[in-house]
Amino acid sequence: MANSTVSRSADKRRRLTAAAADVLHRQGVERTTIADIAAAADVPVGNVYYYFKTKDELVQAALAEHAAHLAELTGELDRHPDPLHRLKALVAAWVEQRDVAVRFGCPTGTLAAELDKRAEGGLDEEAGKVIGLLLGWVERQFRELGLPDPDGLALTLVAGYQGMSLLASALRDPDVMTREGARLTRWLDSLSQGGAS
Amino acid sequence: MANSTVSRSADKRRRLTAAAADVLHRQGVERTTIADIAAAADVPVGNVYYYFKTKDELVQAALAEHAAHLAELTGELDRHPDPLHRLKALVAAWVEQRDVAVRFGCPTGTLAAELDKRAEGGLDEEAGKVIGLLLGWVERQFRELGLPDPDGLALTLVAGYQGMSLLASALRDPDVMTREGARLTRWLDSLSQGGAS
DNA sequence: GTCTATACCCCGATAGAC
DNA sequence: GTCTATCGGGGTATAGAC
Numbered sequence: 001m002a003n004s005t006v007s008r009s010a011d012k013r014r015r016l017t018a019a020a021a022d023v024l025h026r027q028g029v030e031r032t033t034i035a036d037i038a039a040a041a042d043v044p045v046g047n048v049y050y051y052f053k054t055k056d057e058l059v060q061a062a063l064a065e066h067a068a069h070l071a072e073l074t075g076e077l078d079r080h081p082d083p084l085h086r087l088k089a090l091v092a093a094w095v096e097q098r099d100v101a102v103r104f105g106c107p108t109g110t111l112a113a114e115l116d117k118r119a120e121g122g123l124d125e126e127a128g129k130v131i132g133l134l135l136g137w138v139e140r141q142f143r144e145l146g147l148p149d150p151d152g153l154a155l156t157l158v159a160g161y162q163g164m165s166l167l168a169s170a171l172r173d174p175d176v177m178t179r180e181g182a183r184l185t186r187w188l189d190s191l192s193q194g195g196a197s
Numbered sequence: 198m199a200n201s202t203v204s205r206s207a208d209k210r211r212r213l214t215a216a217a218a219d220v221l222h223r224q225g226v227e228r229t230t231i232a233d234i235a236a237a238a239d240v241p242v243g244n245v246y247y248y249f250k251t252k253d254e255l256v257q258a259a260l261a262e263h264a265a266h267l268a269e270l271t272g273e274l275d276r277h278p279d280p281l282h283r284l285k286a287l288v289a290a291w292v293e294q295r296d297v298a299v300r301f302g303c304p305t306g307t308l309a310a311e312l313d314k315r316a317e318g319g320l321d322e323e324a325g326k327v328i329g330l331l332l333g334w335v336e337r338q339f340r341e342l343g344l345p346d347p348d349g350l351a352l353t354l355v356a357g358y359q360g361m362s363l364l365a366s367a368l369r370d371p372d373v374m375t376r377e378g379a380r381l382t383r384w385l386d387s388l389s390q391g392g393a394s
Numbered sequence: 395g396t397c398t399a400t401a402c403c404c405c406g407a408t409a410g411a412c
Numbered sequence: 413g414t415c416t417a418t419c420g421g422g423g424t425a426t427a428g429a430c
Binding site: 395396397398399400401402403404405406407408409410411412 | 413414415416417418419420421422423424425426427428429430
């Protein structure tokens, strides 16, 4: 076909993006080389630069990939009519990913933590934006529930997720995810039952 | 004096350790070079290797420094007779450090997140142990208060700290620290007043 | 104990053949 | 569009003079 070349190109770019998201999450930005990503994507090393001019562009592509994954997840959750159910399903999804979290932490969170130490490049703000997307979605759920201070509640829920991911990874203990996940679920229930704090 | 040389040596080692703790926190492990630490400690680059054989030994020294800082802080807090007061003072200390947290995150937490992605070397476990020290101290306070599931409560408090530090840094917003700090304080109060969850 | 010079390796990025 | 060879820079670690 006329555009078979185009689609192969798009395919390689997609493979590189997916590999970047995966490898950067597992190894961190600084310890990951272009060669690592190329190997994971099964693309010759030198060819990477045809698709991404710099390593930072690969990092940005990985961030966009994480944002896309997040959009996909929240899109599915949005099918549920009840916002409280959506939030509890989100927590359940986090706990389900506990084996990944225990080994490498939250993909977006650890990436943000690493990039935030940079002053230049503006990639740090990019990472903050992805977390902002999650915060925004969570806040909308709390608002739909008619709860006061929806963005404060969103902050608490997402901070809870980031905190439990970091501790689970630092202690190498998946139970941290299940225990804190259960607590967050109980907390969500208590909120809509008019419980304090 | 006979041991003036010795004390100068000890001084240099101490300066290098302090510089390592500071610079590794601000730049992260991988982006920090031996030269960076040497410059911060005002020690000639090549001389570093007389005190620390490898870069990893400097990282380990930094972790020990963070553990010492933690011991100093909890030591001061232990003077208060009331465990609840101690915990609230701990939260207050975290919030006081918000400007550092907003820029570079929690020193131990971000270090742990970075080291946890390594499989080799065992430095990852070392970072987990430092966080374990904090968890242990917090748990003891809850136990003194006679609350059920003291180590679950400790997990929640420390996860809250790690989560709010990460979000504050990712969003570049110190208010995250004050808002979540206030919430944790309210939560602590509600616990000893027999509140649920 | 102190410090300089440098060996050695690895990585990001480019040049240029195909 | 694809791939190899390589340049240039920078980082860890060491050798060895002082």
